[in-house]
Amino acid sequence: MTRPGGETRGGGVTAAGPGTTSERIACYLRREILDGTIGPGQRIRQEDVAERLGASRLPVREALRMLAAEGLTELETNKGARVPALDSHEVDVIYQMRERLEPLAVTQSIANLSADALAELDVIQTRIERGDDVGEFLRLDREFHLLSYSGCAIEQLLSSVTRLWNCTQHYRRAFMTISGSGRRWIVNAEHRLLLDALVRRDPTDAERYLSGHIRRTRMELARHPEVFTGRG
Amino acid sequence: MTRPGGETRGGGVTAAGPGTTSERIACYLRREILDGTIGPGQRIRQEDVAERLGASRLPVREALRMLAAEGLTELETNKGARVPALDSHEVDVIYQMRERLEPLAVTQSIANLSADALAELDVIQTRIERGDDVGEFLRLDREFHLLSYSGCAIEQLLSSVTRLWNCTQHYRRAFMTISGSGRRWIVNAEHRLLLDALVRRDPTDAERYLSGHIRRTRMELARHPEVFTGRG
């Protein structure tokens, strides 16, 4: 430091977080996007973020590229970054992709799942059943599924699945907000059946319950086109 | 220009190519990686590339991130970029992913395929049948399949499929080089059947032939572990 910049790094990104500044910025923006603070279609200006986090624009650019790799932003030359907006058909196909990929991920994961992970899954599911806040449900649900894939050693598969979760996150929230939590018990039943299959290390059953879970969600989403206001 | 750097941009990247310098650099490196000039596990130093192409290191860094998003490089903090190396199990699972995703892509594409695209597919397949060079076969085969998905409007699906092609490209070449072109007629038959289904706009048949094509390739690859020398 000790550059003309002055209080460079004094902002807030420095405080904690893993590794490089760009990674911390990516973390920050990732949370904002997944939280819905930023929202699809919304533009992200490099300078704003840089100023807000007390860093230069360069690590922001790299962070935006990292997020683009995760499906959370899209970059256009000389035009900047936006959060991608999807229409109902795109989301439907992405759910079909999930329906095909995630069973494969769970099969690859199931043999390597630690006892700790299984216990953690149970804890998460219990919290899902008790909680009633939409935001918390979305976070826990994501954690539940992604944790169930944590035994999968295939990088490409894990990152693909994560990307699909990322770019539909907002529409999941919109759906939950609109449709309410009336039929939440179905999700819980499906999660419990899946968890049981995981504990039994039965990939066939796990795949069955998981694909059913995803497919049913897709169908339900298809019955609520109002989630995609203004586009789909 | 007119900066102390001197002949900046005189190198060779400027000459032609789309858009920004980073995109041109990405193009350049992408070709080298897909060609096999760079090879899995090999390190890519920012400075080397920058010097070789007469640009600064910054656009090289961005290019490496773009390629990382395409599955062609992997970046480690403070350690630089490498071309990822896969073992036989990873490649096998990636082929399973292809087996599940590409039929979906072809279904999404089939209704939108232009007559031009169909004609071009025929031309490519004819060239595949005539040629006997391994490098050319790999290039044409890739072009054939990716072109058959060109009607698919779902960005996530297209980019996922492309990523899977990218990161297995080297092993496809290694396989073709080792096993020779003895059973090439099977590929041709499968391609012709697929192409016929495309022309008839029959997604069911297209999916059937395509998944069979991929599955058979996967099985054949599994019988040649020597492709993964030193790791798998």
Place this chain on the structure above:
DNA sequence: GTGGCACCTAGTGGATCCATTTCCAAGTGT
């Protein structure tokens, strides 16, 4: 002779400044 520690050299990450493109708005001409 071996193991550990310090220094040194590459090589990446980040900050600042400059060039270029894009978009919007105002002005002018028809």
Place this chain on the structure above:
DNA sequence: ACACTTGGAAATGGATCCACTAGGTGCCAC
């Protein structure tokens, strides 16, 4: 009054320089 052009403002892309981190090498102590 409408359309086209041009100028300016804003935001992105790129270059250069500086700071920091990881490996490697050599030296010293045990």
